[in-house]
Amino acid sequence: MGKGRVTVIDIAKAAGVSKSTVSLVLQASPLVNESTRTKVNAVMRELGYVYNRGAANLRQANARSKIIGIVVNDLTNSFFAELAVGVDTVVQSAGFVQFLSNTSESIDRQREVIASMREHGVSGLIISPARGTEAVDLKPLVMAGIPVVLVVRNIPGAKVSSLVSDNHAGAFAAVEHLAALGHSRIAFVGGFPDTAVFDERLGGYRDAMSKTGTGFQDELVVSSAPSRAGGVDALARAMAMPEPPTAAVCFNDAVAFGVCDGLRARRIEPGKDFAVVGFDDVIEAKTTVPALTTISVDPQGIGQRAAQMLLKQINAGKPEAESAVSSVRLIVRESCGAAMNKPGRKMA
Amino acid sequence: MGKGRVTVIDIAKAAGVSKSTVSLVLQASPLVNESTRTKVNAVMRELGYVYNRGAANLRQANARSKIIGIVVNDLTNSFFAELAVGVDTVVQSAGFVQFLSNTSESIDRQREVIASMREHGVSGLIISPARGTEAVDLKPLVMAGIPVVLVVRNIPGAKVSSLVSDNHAGAFAAVEHLAALGHSRIAFVGGFPDTAVFDERLGGYRDAMSKTGTGFQDELVVSSAPSRAGGVDALARAMAMPEPPTAAVCFNDAVAFGVCDGLRARRIEPGKDFAVVGFDDVIEAKTTVPALTTISVDPQGIGQRAAQMLLKQINAGKPEAESAVSSVRLIVRESCGAAMNKPGRKMA
DNA sequence: GTTAATAATTGGAACGTTCCAACTTTGTCA
DNA sequence: TGACAAAGTTGGAACGTTCCAATTATTAAC
Numbered sequence: 110m111g112k113g114r115v116t117v118i119d120i121a122k123a124a125g126v127s128k129s130t131v132s133l134v135l136q137a138s139p140l141v142n143e144s145t146r147t148k149v150n151a152v153m154r155e156l157g158y159v160y161n162r163g164a165a166n167l168r169q170a171n172a173r174s175k176i177i178g179i180v181v182n183d184l185t186n187s188f189f190a191e192l193a194v195g196v197d198t199v200v201q202s203a204g205f206v207q208f209l210s211n212t213s214e215s216i217d218r219q220r221e222v223i224a225s226m227r228e229h230g231v232s233g234l235i236i237s238p239a240r241g242t243e244a245v246d247l248k249p250l251v252m253a254g255i256p257v258v259l260v261v262r263n264i265p266g267a268k269v270s271s272l273v274s275d276n277h278a279g280a281f282a283a284v285e286h287l288a289a290l291g292h293s294r295i296a297f298v299g300g301f302p303d304t305a306v307f308d309e310r311l312g313g314y315r316d317a318m319s320k321t322g323t324g325f326q327d328e329l330v331v332s333s334a335p336s337r338a339g340g341v342d343a344l345a346r347a348m349a350m351p352e353p354p355t356a357a358v359c360f361n362d363a364v365a366f367g368v369c370d371g372l373r374a375r376r377i378e379p380g381k382d383f384a385v386v387g388f389d390d391v392i393e394a395k396t397t398v399p400a401l402t403t404i405s406v407d408p409q410g411i412g413q414r415a416a417q418m419l420l421k422q423i424n425a426g427k428p429e430a431e432s433a434v435s436s437v438r439l440i441v442r443e444s445c446g447a448a449m450n451k452p453g454r455k456m457a
Numbered sequence: 458m459g460k461g462r463v464t465v466i467d468i469a470k471a472a473g474v475s476k477s478t479v480s481l482v483l484q485a486s487p488l489v490n491e492s493t494r495t496k497v498n499a500v501m502r503e504l505g506y507v508y509n510r511g512a513a514n515l516r517q518a519n520a521r522s523k524i525i526g527i528v529v530n531d532l533t534n535s536f537f538a539e540l541a542v543g544v545d546t547v548v549q550s551a552g553f554v555q556f557l558s559n560t561s562e563s564i565d566r567q568r569e570v571i572a573s574m575r576e577h578g579v580s581g582l583i584i585s586p587a588r589g590t591e592a593v594d595l596k597p598l599v600m601a602g603i604p605v606v607l608v609v610r611n612i613p614g615a616k617v618s619s620l621v622s623d624n625h626a627g628a629f630a631a632v633e634h635l636a637a638l639g640h641s642r643i644a645f646v647g648g649f650p651d652t653a654v655f656d657e658r659l660g661g662y663r664d665a666m667s668k669t670g671t672g673f674q675d676e677l678v679v680s681s682a683p684s685r686a687g688g689v690d691a692l693a694r695a696m697a698m699p700e701p702p703t704a705a706v707c708f709n710d711a712v713a714f715g716v717c718d719g720l721r722a723r724r725i726e727p728g729k730d731f732a733v734v735g736f737d738d739v740i741e742a743k744t745t746v747p748a749l750t751t752i753s754v755d756p757q758g759i760g761q762r763a764a765q766m767l768l769k770q771i772n773a774g775k776p777e778a779e780s781a782v783s784s785v786r787l788i789v790r791e792s793c794g795a796a797m798n799k800p801g802r803k804m805a
Numbered sequence: 806g807t808t809a810a811t812a813a814t815t816g817g818a819a820c821g822t823t824c825c826a827a828c829t830t831t832g833t834c835a
Numbered sequence: 836t837g838a839c840a841a842a843g844t845t846g847g848a849a850c851g852t853t854c855c856a857a858t859t860a861t862t863a864a865c
Contacts, residue, residue: 114601116821127845132823142843157600162576163511164821167850176573184538185740194532197559201566206573208556211545218549225524225554228510229577252505253462337744366741373746392533393714396685398721464851475815480853490813512851515820 178226184211195412256422279404279437280313292356300360340367356384399443526574532559543760604770627752627785628661636669640704648708688715704732747791
């Protein structure tokens with residue numbers, strides 16, 4: 110047992126047919142007689158045959174393997190986990206298997222991971238690029254004709270498909286909502302300043318601040334790591350200001366949760382004494398207390414849509430780059446104070 | 458461009474050497490002259506060569522590809538995301554790449570995913586099996602001599618390595634702690650009853666309840682999906698009892714967060730009016746408010762240790778099944794009320 | 806100046822599969 | 836009976852790599 114692996118030839122010998130016939134059975138070809146097929150299948154099961162995809166791909170250089178790769182920059186952020194399951198639901202029903210790798214924002218790791226996936230002949234790639242990824246990094250992929258869909262973060266020069274959410278509109282809506290509730294000192298909290306997503310959301314915030322007449326003030330944007338801990342930290346800095354804000358538009362939900370934690374630790378009740386709005390609408394957003402008012406980007410939906418874009422490219426002969434913007438909407442829950450009697454302006 | 462793919466022979470021609478030499482360069486063999494090496498490497502870059510792992514694996518049937526697979530049953534649970542990054546850190550430094558797949562508790566999907574990984578010649582597998590997985594499902598893997606480490610959930614008859622946390626001891630400690638705080642009506646909340654993990658944790662709970670003299674009562678165990686929403690739901694049922702509990706040992710942290718949400722929705726303050734202890738110690742546990750008292754199982758640590766076990770097996774010729782229990786410890790924070798003046802017994 | 810040792814390179818066979826063209830068997834029809 | 840078609844089956848070549856044994860080029864030793 111277990112000496113050499115079981116090959117198609119072993120099956121052929123044991124079943125008394127030729128390797129070609131076995132191969133036809135493997136491909137469910139209608140050419141082969143029903144009785145032969147069942148016999149061959151039986152022998153396969155008996156000997157514990159495992160299909161060698163590598164050898165097969167070697168022969169048919171055109172047909173790639175039935176896997177699609179998804180590369181994310183931060184798996185511990187549940188946004189990406191949800192995105193991945195969204196992708197999974199659609200690739201699965203198309204007969205693909207999804208392999209996911211995490212880069213932890215490391216460009217080097219990202220290169221390794223993508224190379225590894227290429228070596229295994231993935232049919233296509235969905236990538237949420239690590240910070241600092243440039244168009245050149247994607248060049249080899251497009252040259253090889255491998256379909257790629259960028260999600261979450263777009264990369265300017267790359268000639269690949271992309272699906273990002275409408276960050277500008279989302280942040281704009283968040284500010285408008287808070288302004289309508291009577292806030293004027295609205296902070297923009299969290300996120301790394303050197304990313305496209307940050308720029309877009311900040312842009313929406315800035316435009317809305319200008320439009321609502323309260324004006325944009327530099328000091329009201331306080332950045333941090335885009336995590337729960339980052340939110341705690343950023344809030345501390347915001348509250349240390351001479352004239353602290355009364356509301357915050359957060360870079361994402363993780364930051365928003367951190368902000369709520371930080372508020373509570375200061376005995377300030379989010380949704381009552383201070384308005385918080387997040388960005389992403391992760392699952393916890395609706396069950397947490399207070400329920401988080403946030404900009405819904407529907408990670409699963411984005412995953413599904415990205416997967417559909419990718420499959421379309423895979424099925425079409427030559428991949429046509431297509432870029433889409435996924436619309437977002439404001440979900441009003443409790444953390445902004447809109448559900449309460451008074452807009453939160455108790456502190457000053 | 459992109460007609461046929463670039464092969465080792467193309468490189469050889471362009472560089473004016475033989476394919477064997479190119480192959481040696483690929484393997485970083487010391488046999489090849491430094492000047493040839495640099496020239497070959499240059500040509501590779503220029504022509505955009507991609508290593509064909511499939512063809513390589515074909516030849517060297519022994520040496521498997523440098524990927525290890527990790528199969529989890531619920532990616533949306535951040536416990537598994539953290540476990541995966543733990544695994545990643547160690548396999549990465551050993552020169553492997555990790556491919557992760559999610560089964561969403563589906564046995565069928567799990568079979569597909571594992572088959573796919575086998576076809577791609579993974580060097581080893583770390584599996585958190587879907588509910589209902591049986592020893593036979595793993596049989597083909599052990600027959601093929603593929604190293605496997607089971608995590609989180611063990612499977613009785615399977616002859617593979619496993620690494621589970623000491624669920625019995627953890628639940629036991631949680632109950633002891635709550636009892637010491639003065640609670641006697643302590644519920645066991647959340648989790649699916651037909652899993653080994655549930656049985657173990659429940660066992661620890663039961664033994665501790667008996668030992669502390671309050672005795673084990675069936676009605677105090679209320680199961681649910683092991684998620685935040687499940688926790689909300691289970692708490693509702695618990696509080697509807699004629700004599701509701703004053704404390705809860707939760708199946709996991711997600712459930713515990715749900716329980717806290719449910720309590721707050723009822724205007725009961727977790728950590729003050731009701732004691733909650735979780736299980737897992739996910740990252741949010743320490744930043745949330747109130748900080749969650751929980752049993753730390755250190756998912757990253759488990760991931761790392763599992764990865765080490767797997768690598769050991771891969772490096773050893775024949776895999777020796779080894780099973781380990783990862784110890785757990787009680788992390789006292791705020792949600793159990795220990796940090797407050799009074800043990801939470803205000804309600805009755 | 807020959808031999809021996811070392812360093813570097815090389816062609817061919819092999820890995821497990823698919824594809825193609827050729828082959829055999831069986832059945833149908835004039 | 837012979838010609839033809841349809842249904843199954845088959846051997847060999849090819850895919851891109853690595854390994855082996857053999858070869859050539861270079862250096863060292865006498």
